[in-house]
Amino acid sequence: MLLISVPAMLLLTHTAMFPLISLNSFQAEGLYWLTSSGTAPFGVLTVLVLLGLCFRQIPKAHFLPLFITVSISMVSTLALNQFLKPYFSEPRPNAQLLHQQQLLNINEFYQLAPAQRKPVINDAVNQFTTDPHDVQLSPLIANHWRNEVGFAFPSGHTLFAVTLSMVMSYFLLLSGQYLLPSLLCLWSLGMGFSRMLLGMHWSQDVLASTVIGGLIGLACIWGINRCWPRLATLIATLTNTKPLTTP
Known part of the structure; x- marks a missing residue:
């Protein structure tokens, strides 16, 4: 709801974020590097770094379901983004x-x-x-x-950041971690702002992408919780190990 409220307020108040700041400034270049964290190939590095941090902060038994959920959610956002952009042609x-x-x-x-x-x-x-x-x-x-x-709609960078943050924050919060989820929330907000301030997206693009990313994240979390007991048993059978606990 926090992530949704900011672009929703901008849209309802008809507040234009572009051109709001000087695009010939250190501030704009800082926003460029922020937005680059969701741009290929840097986006892949972002995922790997965050997975490494999660590996250190959550129980090892929960890392595999986290990895599977992140993988499914990232593929889903990429496929949906590729479909929606030419459909809306904004x-x-x-x-x-x-x-x-x-x-x-x-x-x-x-x-x-x-x-x-x-x-x-x-x-x-x-x-x-x-x-x-x-x-x-x-x-x-x-x-x-x-x-x-x-095309502008939806914002693939916002989709990427929100979905990744939702999924990782779920597992981190279950493990009693609060700092990294808070930083992920700020990163997602910053990603949306950077896309608008640099002239890449409108507020409705960021709002819709936040909603879609949140729904994808929630759907993937729900799916892994439903499927994990049987999946964990299958993995244990194939690897001849003890089944991992449910997230």
Whole structure:
């Protein structure tokens, strides 16, 4: 509910997060590195680091169900994100800005294949950075704009962060750990803010992605709790070991 409340408030109050901060600042570049924690290949590293931290903080008998739940939830979010983006075909805020500056025709742009969009937006961003504007881009943010050529809805980064945080926090809280779940919550909030402030997503994208990510996380947690007793017995039979306890 905490994760939902922030983008919901922004949406209900019609508060635009872009362009709110200078995109030619250390603050914007800090947000870029935050958002990169959910971007391939750094997203894989994020999962591995968090799994390593969980391995040290939860009972070893609970780590395997955690690993399985994380794996299923991550595959689910990736598949759903790939399906929903072309279905809704929503332009990104930065593409809308370039369109308003007559540097990009978003109707023609999004009809192109993703590989064909990159040279088009590259030219538009190059022109945007050389012309005088209220919105100035650092080279790092400009390069980020060049590489983000997909649709806006939903926010894959928010989906990734919320789902991962929900699943891992469940197992951590069961083990009496509170610090890492709190940090994961802040990371998820920061991820949504970074996507909006950098011009990648609208508030409704982040809100919907938070709801969907939460539902995916809850569904995967419910599924592992229902299936784990039989799955643990099967694993024990195959490995000739004692069955692991239920999370």
